[in-house]
Amino acid sequence: MPETVLSNLEAAARERIRTAAGAEELERVRVEVLGRKGSLSEISKGLGKLPPEERAGAGRQLNAVKQALEAALQARQTEFEETAGKARLAAEWIDLTLPAPGPARGHLHPISRLQAEIEDVFTSLGFTVLDGPEVETEYHNFDALNIPRDHPARDMQDTFWLTGGSVLRTHTSPVQVRGMERFGPPLRIIAPGRVFRNEELDASHEHTFYQLEGMMVDRDVSVAHLVYFMKTLLTAVFKREVTVRLRPGFFPFVEPGFELDIHCLICGGQGCRVCKQSGWVEQIGCGLVHPNVLRMSGIDPEEWNGFAFGLGLTRLVMMRYAIDDVRYLQGGDLRFLNQF
Ligand code: DAH
Secondary structure: OOHHHHHHHHHHHHHHHHHOOOHHHHHHHHHHHHOOOOHHHHHHHHHHHOOHHHHHHHHHHHHHHHHHHHHHHHHHHHHHHHHHHHHHHHHHOOOOOOOOOOOOOOOOOHHHHHHHHHHHHHHHOOOEEOOOOOEEOHHHHOHHHOOOOOOHHHOOOOOOEOOOOOEEOOOOOHHHHHHHHHHOOOEEEEEEEEEEOOOOOEOOEOOEEEEEEEEEEEOOOOHHHHHHHHHHHHHHHHOOOOOEEEEEOOOOOEEEEEEEEEEOOOOOOOOOOOOOOOOEEEEEEEEEEOHHHHHHOOOOOOOOEEEEEEEEHHHHHHHHHOOOOHHHOOOOOHHHHOOO
């Protein structure tokens, strides 16, 4: 066997080992060169044909090449393993000195936050926060508020009637009735809560929304008191002086009744989509409590009078954050809620 055959084979094998791109390619080299049917075993089969005096020397040479190539393969294999190990370490490396991200935390819904702020304002003015049932009697939701049976507010389209004559309350006003029944005069209460109407849904109508009712019953209560409390409320909510105007408005439970508008905060009164180009936005229904309402809850209207108001918390939140579609508020989309 010519030595050059062996040394050429060794050189070629070393070159393939050196340039192998990965463990798989290395394995192919091992099989083709050192494997049972590989080139080295082909050569060793030829040893038998050599003259006896050359056989031992050639065998030794063959073994030396075999061991050298095995060592080279092993070395290259180790190199691959080290690189892979380093890559894995780099990928899995964690900086233990970084502060932990902590669990994801929620926060108050913008309606809840506004509600809490208004509760703060009114409790500091001596009002009590009252709660009332969402499933309400027809009496509290309508009759006791001087809403006659043929009033359009009783129309089947507006009210969710329940079996047995109860309703899902259509406003928070029944809580003023419950307040009068429970405490009598003098009285200062607010009642935030969820209300329901059987509405066609669109950008400004939801079947479920939030209101806040307020009532003060005392001696010699006037519209001036009412305006004072409303301005205090709106200044606290919007954190600035707001311009208001009163328009006559009809609500069966107040006389006189008003709609209190504020200068549109989105356009500053210039006129925009939200205020329908008028510069004003209707915010609060209010008025002096109707004598019938006092009388029905056992309060003598000759001795006592009061004011009442009802505002849409949902609407106020929309104005405060310039939200132009009410459906975002209860839609449960975290991309929306996370902005607050
Ligand atoms: N309950 C009325 C509504 O839901 C709002 C309202 C208007 C409440 C005038 C009042 C009030 O207390 O005096 O539209």
